[in-house]
Amino acid sequence: MTQKVAVLGTGKIGEALLSGMIRAGWAPTDLLVTARRPERAEELRARHGVTPVTNAEAAKTADTLILTVKPQDMGTLLTELAPHVPTDRLVISGAAGIPTSFLEERLAQGTPVVRVMTNTPALVDEAMSVISAGSHATAGHLAHAEEIFGAVGKTLRVPESQQDACTALSGSGPAYFFYLVEAMTDAGILLGLPRDKAHDLIVQSAIGAAIMLRDSGEHPVKLRENVTSPAGTTINAIRELENHGVRAALIAALEAARDRSRELASGSS
Ligand SMILES: NC(=O)C1=CN([C@@H]2O[C@H](COP(=O)(O)OP(=O)(O)OC[C@H]3O[C@@H](n4cnc5c(N)ncnc54)[C@H](OP(=O)(O)O)[C@@H]3O)[C@@H](O)[C@H]2O)C=CC1
């Protein structure tokens, strides 16, 4: 029997997931979407050939519901959905901070819930999605969530107690790398390079470094040491990074992201 999947609140992350599922072979006719604005629903239909429905219709029709609204909109969406979700549906939450218990308390007793934190590289099938079971989710439900999110990249199962930390690392993670590229491109301009050349040099260096990190099996310290020649250029840069507390700043930044994820747990702003 065909499994229907509905993405509810199809914004940036919902659409990234949806497009990846279609690239991976899901039939658009088996994918339902909901949106708050009619023009957004039509945009999704035109772009992907998926079927826009109401939240209630999605709840009644789809076997799996993936909720990709903002944490602050989750309470309202669940209030609307709750009367319509049969307990044999799998409900997946993609929202930062929101614990599975938040959904379980608002849905019918026994509804299986899975929490997933993915990231925007889903757009290029290189997402990192971390997956945790709620109290009624079985191994089969987790495997189904892995199948869906596996369409857009890697998946990893973690205890739910680690979800806020994972949100800080990989959920928000791409933003830190974009920020670094932005800052390093500015440095290139200071050093007299045209912006487009500086951008290309930094992006290719980032891609090369990322592939080495993934494929070489070497520790990042060893990879950095290999670049850092005695009395050379790199060590001068590293000294400045240490002088400016960049390592401490990153630790503090990720701690702040983890804390914000915890704050979002109640779904309030
Ligand atoms: N952006 C990211 O990098 C990541 C985001 N996330 C999580 O994904 C979720 C979505 O984030 P993102 O995609 O960036 O946000 P978006 O605002 O792009 O997407 C959320 C969408 O939900 C719609 N919406 C809100 N309420 C309803 C409703 N009741 N019924 C139907 N649609 C509704 C919004 O409509 P409208 O357009 O009218 O506001 C919007 O299109 C968040 O919970 C976030 O924590 C997780 C990982 C990474």
Ligand SMILES: O=C(O)[C@@H]1CCC=N1
């Ligand atoms: O900034 C946010 O809250 C979302 C969650 C992870 C990435 N973006």
